[in-house]
Amino acid sequence: MMLAEKLLLHILIIMAPMFFYGLFIEHHSLKKSKILGGILQGVAACLCMLFPFISHGFHWDLRYVPIIVAFLYGGPIAGTIAFLMVICMRIAIGGPIVLYGIGIIVLSVSLSCMFVKRFYEYSPNRRIMIGVLMGVWSAFSATLTVLLYMWNTKSWEYDLADDLLPIALIQMLGMIASVLMHELIVERIVMRQEMKRVEKMNTLGELAASIAHEVRNPLTVVKGFLQMMKQGENYQYVPLVLSEVERAEKIISDYLNFAKPQFQEKKRFCLDIVLNEVCILLEPLAMNKGISLQVKMGANPLLETDADQLKQALLNIIKNAIEATSSGGVVVTTAAVKSGVEIRIVDTGKGMTTEQLERIGTLFYTTKDKGTGLGTLISLRIINMMNGTLMYKSQPGVGTEATITLPTV
Incomplete structure (x- = not known):
């Protein structure tokens, strides 16, 4: 007792x-x-x-x-x-x-x-x-x-x-x-x-949607008038103005995607199709930096989602990996897991500290000299909308690993 x-x-x-x-x-x-x-x-x-x-x-x-x-x-x-x-x-x-x-x-x-x-x-x-x-x-x-x-x-x-x-x-x-x-x-x-996090994202999403709605309409009107002027007379700076307006429109579209990614067409496709298209698009950027972009397909599952949105998310993440790497290479691998498929993007760049990792996905936070951090946020939103996850691991001086987990059909 x-x-x-x-x-x-x-x-x-x-x-x-x-x-x-x-x-x-x-x-x-x-x-x-x-x-x-x-x-x-x-x-x-x-x-x-x-x-x-x-x-x-x-x-x-x-x-x-x-x-x-x-x-x-x-x-x-x-x-x-x-x-x-x-x-x-x-x-x-x-x-x-x-x-x-x-x-x-x-x-x-x-x-x-x-x-x-x-x-x-x-x-x-x-x-x-x-x-x-x-x-x-x-x-x-x-x-x-x-x-x-x-x-x-x-x-x-x-x-x-x-x-x-x-x-x-x-x-x-x-x-x-x-x-x-x-x-x-x-x-x-x-x-x-x-x-x-949800409260901040909802607030920022509403703000981004409001700004995009108010600014995109006048930009579209200005673009239409400039196109008419270009057809009438050959103004020297009209092409430059048009390209800048298109760039501004793309930024606004990014804000809209951040607010609420639009899944326009869900269809079934194999993962290797999207990965190959993304790597073809980013190959010139990698070659200019002297970086080897490698894809190793350990699993090629069938996905059912918006392929264009997935492509945009992968473009942002792999592009970030290429820009963070000064030598070595970027390796994209796939592997089957219980919950679906894993896509790992591993680079040999400068890496990130624990404090930097904790701030990944925060609006306007980026480790690049020029950037807004919006690309990573958009990728996070897209992958979350697909019922997937995006996790980062990094070590300063070694590199960074981004792991995307997506459900398969």
Whole structure:
């Protein structure tokens, strides 16, 4: 009974940092929030160690849960902070089996390090399963360490069923509760960011549609009059004026596409047709820059959407890759995935920092000397309208990878 009461108290302790983390995460940068999360989880683990259940010299508590949670949800920075705090606390507590205690801690968190880098790439259900698996592993690590201690000291009077079984069950309960709470926090943050993004996009879309409607009509009238003047007399600057008006009209059309991409004709076509047309159009630009544009078709699925709109999105993205590359090349590859098909555009350009990646898709933000960032926004809108996704990965000095995922027929 004493054991259950102690460990249930620990569950309340390890739940406390999540409330503080959820309150303060929005007011800190990403790096600071990871540090804050690691400190909070480390404090929770140390508090559990201050109120342990002691049996046969072993201090039983739920210190492992906050450390694992810190590694999985906070990343290497938060996990390392919590881990070092717990190690220092265990050394400060001391005792004859301090090395075994440290061994349990190291063994318990070792497996979670394997999932740190790609943890957020998994689905929420998969993340919950990984959290439960980490709880099972930490319980197994504790049992293994106790058996090793009993074997070394030849003391077999320790009844595993009396302590280790309820400890493992309560630790599993604490791990599940922690993971579920963190998933709620992650979901809330993602929903808030998505709401902000949708609100901004709707506002900008309405503004762009309004401007385009008001400006396009007079431009069309001016263009008509200039064409009439050109037929009557040979004015020297009329062709130049016409070309500038056409350019302005194209910009306005881009704003309209940004506001609401118009899917005029949905039809079935093979992906290689659109990719080949795009690459033929961009081949002269690539050759002028001395860049090799390569297409590797690993999958050639049948799509059903507006081919012209898809072509426009691919043109913008591949053109950006060519313009960002000074040497090397741009490789376009396709691959089949569960949700459809992936199109990867990989360049060997200057790359982008984390801050620049976070701003990709923002109106008027661009890494080019001349540009508005409108092309990337239009591509995002088009792909979203096709029920697809566009994700960017980049590393300064290495290059950038844009991954488009589209549903197939």
